[in-house]
Amino acid sequence: MEHRTNSKEKAFQHTLKEPVTISGAGIHTGRSVTICIKPAENNAGINFQRIDLAEKPVVKADVDNVIETNRSTTIEANGARIGTIEHLMAALMGMQIDNALIEIDGEEVPILDGSSQVFIDHLSKAGIQQQNAEKIYYNIHNNITFIDEEKKVEMVALPYDGYRINTLIDFNSPILGTQHADLRDIRDFKNLIAPSRTFCFFHELEQLIAHDLIKGGDINNAIVVVDKPVNDEQVKRISKVFHKDDVKVSEAGILNNLTLRFPNEPARHKLLDVVGDLALVGFPFKAHIIANRPGHFSNIKFAKKIKEHIKKYKYRQEIPKYDPTIPPVLDIQEIEKTLPHRYPFLLVDKIIELTETRVVAIKNVTYNEPFFQGHFPGNPVMPGVLLAEALAQTGGFIAIPRNTKDKYDTYFLKIDNCKFKQKVVPGDTLILKMELLHPIRRGICEMKGTVYVGDKVVTEAILVAQIVKRPN
Numbered sequence: 001m002e003h004r005t006n007s008k009e010k011a012f013q014h015t016l017k018e019p020v021t022i023s024g025a026g027i028h029t030g031r032s033v034t035i036c037i038k039p040a041e042n043n044a045g046i047n048f049q050r051i052d053l054a055e056k057p058v059v060k061a062d063v064d065n066v067i068e069t070n071r072s073t074t075i076e077a078n079g080a081r082i083g084t085i086e087h088l089m090a091a092l093m094g095m096q097i098d099n100a101l102i103e104i105d106g107e108e109v110p111i112l113d114g115s116s117q118v119f120i121d122h123l124s125k126a127g128i129q130q131q132n133a134e135k136i137y138y139n140i141h142n143n144i145t146f147i148d149e150e151k152k153v154e155m156v157a158l159p160y161d162g163y164r165i166n167t168l169i170d171f172n173s174p175i176l177g178t179q180h181a182d183l184r185d186i187r188d189f190k191n192l193i194a195p196s197r198t199f200c201f202f203h204e205l206e207q208l209i210a211h212d213l214i215k216g217g218d219i220n221n222a223i224v225v226v227d228k229p230v231n232d233e234q235v236k237r238i239s240k241v242f243h244k245d246d247v248k249v250s251e252a253g254i255l256n257n258l259t260l261r262f263p264n265e266p267a268r269h270k271l272l273d274v275v276g277d278l279a280l281v282g283f284p285f286k287a288h289i290i291a292n293r294p295g296h297f298s299n300i301k302f303a304k305k306i307k308e309h310i311k312k313y314k315y316r317q318e319i320p321k322y323d324p325t326i327p328p329v330l331d332i333q334e335i336e337k338t339l340p341h342r343y344p345f346l347l348v349d350k351i352i353e354l355t356e357t358r359v360v361a362i363k364n365v366t367y368n369e370p371f372f373q374g375h376f377p378g379n380p381v382m383p384g385v386l387l388a389e390a391l392a393q394t395g396g397f398i399a400i401p402r403n404t405k406d407k408y409d410t411y412f413l414k415i416d417n418c419k420f421k422q423k424v425v426p427g428d429t430l431i432l433k434m435e436l437l438h439p440i441r442r443g444i445c446e447m448k449g450t451v452y453v454g455d456k457v458v459t460e461a462i463l464v465a466q467i468v469k470r471p472n
Contacts, residue, residue, distance in 0.1 A: 011135040013098040015039040017127035022118065024110025027072075027084060033106035035088075037123070040099035042133035045282065046092060050080040052105040061089060063280040063303040069296035073277055083108040086296065087198075090276030091119035094189030095128060098135060098284070114197035116272055120190045132357070138285040138310045138317055146302040153298040157306055160288035167271040167291045179267035189275065195261045196268035200224060270294055281307045283314070319452050320360040320431055322352060328362070329354050330397070338402050339393055340409055344370045347390035348432070354397055357436040361394040367426040382424035387459045388415060391449035395434040399445040399467045407470040413444070418461035428453045434463075443467040 016039045023034040040047070046061040057078035059065060067081065068074035074083040088109050092100060094116065112118040144157040163186045170178045183193055262268055274291050277299035285306065291299075328350035330338075335348055353360035365382055372380040392410060400408045424430065431452040438446050443466050451459040 011137065013042055013131045013133045013135045014096055014128050015041075015099040015131055016097065016123065017129045020122045020126045022110065022112070022122055024112045024118075026106060026108030027111035027114075029106070029108050031106055031108070033104060033108060033110050035105075035109060036103040037126075038101045038103065039129065040101045042099065042131050044099040044101070046089070046097075046100050046102070046279070048075070048080075048082045048085070048102045048104055050082070050105075050107070051103045053080055055079070058101075060282075061085065061280055062282045063300060063307055064282075066280065066300050069300050071296070073280075073296050073300065075280075081107055084111060085109050086273050086276035087111075087114075087116045088119050088276070089279040090189070090272050091116040091123060091194065093275050093279040094120065094186060094194055095123045096186065097123065097128060099131065111198075115269070116189075116194040116276075120194045124190070134358075135284055136318075138283050138314060140285065140287045140306075140309065141313050144287075144302075144305050144309050146298060146305055148298055148301075151295070151298065152293055153295065154290075154292040155294060155298060155302045156290050157287040157302075158290070160286055162286055162288075164287075165271055165274055165289040165291065167267055167274060167294060169267050169270050169293060179264045181264055181267035181271045183271055183275070186275075193268050193272050193275070196265045196272050197261070198269055199266045274299055278303050278306070281310070283307065283310045285310060315457070316455055319455055320353060320433055322360075322362060322429070322431055326352070328352050338400055339396055340407065341393060345389075346393070347386060348393050351394075351397060357398065359394055359397045359434050361390075361397075361432040361434075363390055363430040363432060365424055365426055365428045365430060369426070372426065380426055382428075384418075384420045384459065387420070387424065387430075387451055388418060388449075388461060388463070390430065390432055391434060391447075391451065391459070391461065392463055392465060394432040395445065395447045395449065395463060395465065398434065398436055398447070399440060399465065409468050409470060410445075410465045411468060412463070413466055414464040416462040416464075418459070420459050422453065422456050422458040424451075424453065424458055430458075437462070440467070 016037060019039070020037040021034065022037075023032065025031065026033055048059045048061060050057055050059070055078075057080040059075050059077040059080050059082055061075060065075040065077045066073060067076040068083070072084040073086045074081055075085060076082075082104060088102070140157050140159045142159070146155045147153065165183045167181045168178070181193070183189060270291075273296065274289065274294050277296060278289070280300070281303050287306075330351035332349060335351065336342070336346070339346065339348065341347070347363055348361045349364055350362045351359060352362060367380065369382070371383060371386060375381060375383050392412065396410050399410060433450045433452070434447045435449075436445070436447055444464065445467060446462065446464045449459075449461050449463055450457060
């Protein structure tokens, strides 16, 4: 049975265990193309690389790089473009792969069977690998809506502790009717949504062929809905284009007697497209998405609104939550067992969070601090250098070995990009966060530090220190 983690548990980023190679034709260009999906490092995200071009440019899979949404989603940057990325992006999202490099030797991802199933199969065979980096999910703080009156599109993202999508399609078609699809958990994507193939109407197919827009189209990689009368001449013309002798219209109104994988397969495919396009937001987020008559154009417009919302609130979510009623991980007595500092130079009161790569400490600033006697008397302001020192002491809990009889000292080697954004005064409670940037080597520790008061950043810096064992 699949283990499903509780939403409150810490989540980690994932990549592939080994590379995956897939070949096929692009539906619009008809050209054969090969992609190789490779593992990528922590926090890399999803990137495409055009290895057929001289400079081998990389294009990040991000909504800001979308340049076209006509029947598929195309991204472009650094002089390179990649089209029809939505089915692959949906597969990566469905497999919860956060970091991957996709090498591609053409300008369009292969259409395969018109669904995400082939991608899912290959990714599943390669295996998924957990990485040693936390996956931060961002929350929706209020309803986010997108409405296109002309196309009768309505999309909304609701605050929700999970990732759920509902889609509704209505093309006023006697064949399709009104269809609904629902994905209650992204982990169900591979079974319930991934097999759903793209679809189009017969009259659209004729127009696409007339304009030479589906050179890689095949009768078996799309559901063709025949909701208007067609004659034998039209069917023969389609047969010739697809090099098939047995093309015909079934009683169900589907070309070539194609057997539907689900009764509502078109609605499920629209949901698949929503998953793939919203993966371009670039941030993992939790929401309940309701999409009425979605399409690539509206999906991308909606994705941009979601990204703007997340960026607006992003820094607030990164602020550690401090509840003074909850017992600390380490109190002042335990702190003194690790740090070599003592009053009046001990600038950490308690540790509220501690992992191998991240530590959060609390410092209560009072009027009785000894440095206030001589630093701006009558206008007490905590010296900036002591804020940097407080961060360094906080970082010591990652760098200095604990539960050992040996004693260690820490020495500054370098401080980069140090910024003081707000003054600290008596009565402030400092939340000190330090995050390890690289594994500690030869006692050298590099960390990113941030000091918060309430929901405001007061100080941030990159600190490099050396950990030295005291001689016995």
